[in-house]
Amino acid sequence: MRFEDLKLIPSILKALKDKNYTEPTAIQSRAIPLILQRKDVLAVAQTGTGKTAAFAIPIIQLIHKIESKSNGKPVMRALILTPTRELAIQIEENIEAYSKYTVVKNTVIFGGVKQGKQVDAMRRGVHILVATPGRLLDLINQGHISLKTVKVFILDEADRMLDMGFINDIKKILPMLPKERQSLFFSATMPNNIVKLSRQILKDPQKIEVSPVSSTAETIQQYLYYTNRTTKKNLLSHILKDEKITQVLVFSRTKRGADRIAKDLKKKRIEAAAIHGDKAQNQRQKALSAFKAGQIRVLVATDIAARGIDIDKLHYVINYDIPNVAETYVHRIGRSGRAGEEGIAIAMCEPEENDFIKDIQKLIKKKITVIKEHPFPQTDKPMTDAEKKEWNKEKQRRKQEFFSSRKKTQSGGGGYGRSNRRR
Numbered sequence: 084m085r086f087e088d089l090k091l092i093p094s095i096l097k098a099l100k101d102k103n104y105t106e107p108t109a110i111q112s113r114a115i116p117l118i119l120q121r122k123d124v125l126a127v128a129q130t131g132t133g134k135t136a137a138f139a140i141p142i143i144q145l146i147h148k149i150e151s152k153s154n155g156k157p158v159m160r161a162l163i164l165t166p167t168r169e170l171a172i173q174i175e176e177n178i179e180a181y182s183k184y185t186v187v188k189n190t191v192i193f194g195g196v197k198q199g200k201q202v203d204a205m206r207r208g209v210h211i212l213v214a215t216p217g218r219l220l221d222l223i224n225q226g227h228i229s230l231k232t233v234k235v236f237i238l239d240e241a242d243r244m245l246d247m248g249f250i251n252d253i254k255k256i257l258p259m260l261p262k263e264r265q266s267l268f269f270s271a272t273m274p275n276n277i278v279k280l281s282r283q284i285l286k287d288p289q290k291i292e293v294s295p296v297s298s299t300a301e302t303i304q305q306y307l308y309y310t311n312r313t314t315k316k317n318l319l320s321h322i323l324k325d326e327k328i329t330q331v332l333v334f335s336r337t338k339r340g341a342d343r344i345a346k347d348l349k350k351k352r353i354e355a356a357a358i359h360g361d362k363a364q365n366q367r368q369k370a371l372s373a374f375k376a377g378q379i380r381v382l383v384a385t386d387i388a389a390r391g392i393d394i395d396k397l398h399y400v401i402n403y404d405i406p407n408v409a410e411t412y413v414h415r416i417g418r419s420g421r422a423g424e425e426g427i428a429i430a431m432c433e434p435e436e437n438d439f440i441k442d443i444q445k446l447i448k449k450k451i452t453v454i455k456e457h458p459f460p461q462t463d464k465p466m467t468d469a470e471k472k473e474w475n476k477e478k479q480r481r482k483q484e485f486f487s488s489r490k491k492t493q494s495g496g497g498g499y500g501r502s503n504r505r506r
């Protein structure tokens with residue numbers, strides 16, 4: 084299948100050529116014709132499948148066809164809701180690229196930054212608005228945005244929206260949309276609460292499902308190092324001695340863990356940065372831009388922060404810890420080898436995580452290649468139940484100690500700005 088077979092207008096085909104897209108991905112070849120026919124669509128697809136272009140391209144085409152005849156100020160025709168700022172920015176960048184030869188105007192709004200420029204952009208008029216729920220509601224409540232003219236509503240990453248606690252925001256937004264509209268619903272997974280939400284939004288939807296979560300793992304070469312908890316740091320720098328790894332995304336389960344890993348690498352003179360939910364928006368954006376520009380070799384991210392990262396040709400992903408939910412592993416490694424690119428995923432497993440590896444191998448239905456020859460082999464045994472209990476108590480104690488020392492610093496005027504809580 085070629086993009087030309089999807090009845091796309093020349094101005095979009097030209098933009099796709101500029102992006103060097105040669106053929107549509109599976110979700111694109113299935114979703115684009117349905118959306119152009121103005122059907123409601125329920126799509127089960129994760130990041131990396133080309134889902135953004137799957138909804139962006141037909142929306143741009145539908146709007147261009149109508150609006151190219153109008154001379155007035157652009158009127159909002161499509162609203163795309165997405166959970167994180169990173170995703171919002173990337174969707175907007177994609178729309179900008181695909182629509183550059185059309186009349187379609189778009190903008191993006193998200194929290195954590197001053198609203199002035201966003202309000203100005205809305206005042207000038209847009210056809211497509213990409214938004215995170217919190218800031219959208221803020222600007223609606225202040226009278227800067229009305230959803231009355233929206234013809235197409237897109238809910239992106241619905242499962243992540245609910246995970247992040249946006250259900251109430253979504254419930255407030257839905258009644259503000261016209262009843263007569265086209266709706267598109269994208270989610271990586273379809274648990275019951277998502278199915279329920281989709282029923283409130285969609286009318287007689289066409290369902291599309293591409294590459295169920297376990298199958299993305301097939302295209303990626305996966306390696307596994309067994310090691311001890313205490314030797315992980317050293318193992319990571321050992322792995323990074325391989326100069327072929329010019330850019331790598333390292334996953335950490337916790338925000339503090341991500342900071343620690345980045346700090347340790349920097350101490351060893353390896354350029355690294357951490358991104359997670361406690362970092363201010365501009366810090367995250369700066370780290371991401373530096374990584375994309377090749378100035379930072381290692382980007383350490385938590386699962387939620389990484390969800391929004393769209394980096395072309397990311398070959399390497401390292402699981403610094405092994406997630407206890409096997410699907411998370413598949414999502415993580417899916418960040419390498421995007422859109423047909425080759426990918427290599429490396430996992431570092433400490434004794435407590437040995438069981439998680441078993442779950443993962445069951446889900447992906449294959450054995451991960453174990454690298455046996457390395458200087459930091461696993462010599463410790465997993466903890467017994469009694470030891471685990473003791474360890475959990477100790478962790479609790481350390482946490483309390485940490486927070487009470489933080490409080491002291493705060494009351495001493497230090498201050499921990501959590502300016503980016505609102506999305």
Ligand code: AMP
Pocket residue numbers: 103104105106107108111129130131132133134135136393394395421422
């Ligand atoms: P997404 O699933 O929307 O996050 O897209 C994943 C990546 O694939 C992005 O970097 C897109 O720019 C890229 N991409 C999307 N569609 C295509 C295509 N048809 N051919 C090549 N790359 C694509």
